[in-house]
Amino acid sequence: xxxxxxxxxxxxxxxxxxxxxxxxxxxxxxxxxxxxxxxxxxxxxxxxxxxxxxxxxxxxxxxxxxxxxxxxxxxxxxxxxxxxxxxxxxxxxxxxxxxxxxxxxxxxxxxxxxxxxxxxxxxxxxxxxxxxxxxxxxxxxxxxxxxxxxxxxxxxxxxxxxxxxxxxxxxxxxxxxxxxxxxxxxxxxxxxxxxxxxxxxxxxxxxxxxxxxxxxxxxxxxxxxxxxxxxxxxxxxxxxxxxxxxxxxxxxxxxxxxxxxxxxxxxxxxxxxxxxxxxxxxxxxxxxxxxxxxxxxxxxxxxxxxxxxxxxxx
Numbered sequence: 588x589x590x591x592x593x594x595x596x597x598x599x600x601x602x603x604x605x606x607x608x609x610x611x612x613x614x615x616x617x618x619x620x621x622x623x624x625x626x627x628x629x630x631x632x633x634x635x636x637x638x639x640x641x642x643x644x645x646x647x648x649x650x651x652x653x654x655x656x657x658x659x660x661x662x663x664x665x666x667x668x669x670x671x672x673x674x675x676x677x678x679x680x681x682x683x684x685x686x687x688x689x690x691x692x693x694x695x696x697x698x699x700x701x702x703x704x705x706x707x708x709x710x711x712x713x714x715x716x717x718x719x720x721x722x723x724x725x726x727x728x729x730x731x732x733x734x735x736x737x738x739x740x741x742x743x744x745x746x747x748x749x750x751x752x753x754x755x756x757x758x759x760x761x762x763x764x765x766x767x768x769x770x771x772x773x774x775x776x777x778x779x780x781x782x783x784x785x786x787x788x789x790x791x792x793x794x795x796x797x798x799x800x801x802x803x804x805x806x807x808x809x810x811x812x813x814x815x816x817x818x819x820x821x822x823x824x825x826x827x828x829x830x831x832x833x834x835x836x837x838x839x840x841x842x843x844x845x846x847x848x849x850x851x852x853x854x855x856x857x858x859x860x861x862x863x864x865x866x867x868x869x870x871x872x873x874x875x876x877x878x879x880x881x882x883x884x885x886x887x888x889x890x891x892x893x894x895x896x897x898x899x900x901x
Contacts, residue, residue, distance in 0.1 A: 632879040634776065636668040636802075637661035638872050639713075640852040640865040642840035643672075645679035647687050651695060653869075654713075655702060661871050662706035670836045671713030672852070673725070673783050673808040678842040681761050688718040691739060696728050704734030709773065713806040713836065714742065714782050722763045727780055727806060729771060737773070740780035741765025744788050750812045754846070758784075770798050776878065779831075783807040786821045786835075789828065796829035796891055801881060805835040814849025819861070827859035830885050832876050839869060857881045 639657040643650045654675050661669045676695045677687045689695055695715055703710040710730045717726035725742035743765045745758040768791065769780045779800035785791055786805055795803055803825070809818050818837070826833045832855065839850030852865040854874040862874035885891065894900075 631775065632877055634668065634802075634876040634878065635666050636670070636834055636854060636874055636876055637664070637666035638670050638834050638836035638852045638854055638863070638865070639672065639675075639870075640837055640839050640850055640872070641672060641675060641869045642848070643675055643678040643838060643842065645677065645683055645843040647677045647695075650676045650678075651698060655698065657869075657871055658699070658702050658706070658708075658710065661873070662702075662708050664871075664873060666708060666873060668709045668711070668802075668834075670711040670804055670806060670834050672836040672838050673714045673806045674716065674838070675713035675806075676715050678808075678838075678844070680844065684716050684761060685718075685723070688716040688723055690719065691715075691717045691726055691728055692736065696730075696736070699728075700730055700734035700736075702734075703730040703732060707732045711804050711806065711834075711836075716761075717741070723761050724765060725758070725762050725782055726765075727782060727804065729778065729780070729804075731773065738769055738771040738778070738780060740769040740782070741767065742782040742785060743767075743791070744784045746784040750810065752812050754810075754812065756810075768794050768798075770795060770800050777801050779803040781805050783809060786825060787817075789825065792825045792829050796831060800829075800831055801878060802832045802834060802876065803829075805833060807835060808838040809849045811847035811849050814851065818849050818851055819853065822853050823855055823859045823861070826855040826857060828890075830857040830881065830888070830891060832856055832881065837865075839865075839867065857884045 654671055658669050696712055699712050712728040714725050714727045717724040727740045728736055729738040731737045745762055745764050746756050747759050749755045771778050777800050779795035822833055822835050835853045837850055837852045838848035841847050850867055854863040855861055863872040865872050
């Protein structure tokens with residue numbers, strides 16, 4: 588598979604699959620016997636992670652193929668954990684969304700299960716529209732290196748707003764809110780889960796921190812209107828105040844309804860340092876997560892243990 592580096596930093600590398608990869612060589616469910624990536628090294632403190640920034644539309648099969656190609660590229664470059672953005676597999680009208688909803692597991696998740704198993708990676712399947720007994724949820728699914736579902740999170744804060752540009756979003760017209768805070772412990776890391784608009788509710792992230800979570804996912808479709816002012820501030824704030832890593836893959840560009848998304852997918856460390864930020868195009872960003880750094884920060888600046896639980900957690 589051909590690729591070219593277009594931006595490099597000592598801490599991270601960014602690749603653009605559209606310009607430099609050859610899709611025909613990517614694994615997209617065919618017969619190629621390609622094994623890349625490794626199971627997370629038990630006992631190690633360094634973890635290589637990747638976040639995918641993409642532009643989803645109403646062509647579901649194209650979205651899935653593109654997601655698979657990006658996951659292939661991330662795994663080929665040694666990522667042990669790969670994260671896709673919110674609603675990575677489809678974007679459309681309410682009617683179209685209902686028609687393209689799936690159970691969990693379903694066709695989209697099953698395709699990604701095969702990728703996770705084949706490439707020996709942990710894979711956050713961004714989020715999809717899940718249908719369950721007549722209700723619809725904005726759902727993240729997390730797969731281990733054997734392609735098994737080890738966590739499922741349903742977005743709990745729904746985006747019902749009118750923005751300064753006059754555009755109106757009513758996620759609750761279709762989506763039912765989830766009610767469960769979700770974490771999962773693997774052989775090396777404790778992961779926590781959230782989706783997009785959840786980012787504005789620090790209570791969720793503090794609860795994850797109290798559960799000793801080390802890495803939090805925030806797959807998003809953060810709008811252009813709000814993202815330009817709030818995205819980086821919110822991502823870094825959640826990281827700083829809870830002293831954990833944040834992996835935030837975002838949508839970019841316009842969807843089939845003409846709505847614009849901010850992009851700038853990010854990976855941020857527990858000090859609030861931006862380890863990787865995506866350019867203004869579909870791309871994959873990489874960073875090395877040092878779990879010993881988080882331990883050091885929490886030891887030297889023990890703000891989490893200084894919280895006045897007697898006042899705030901009654």
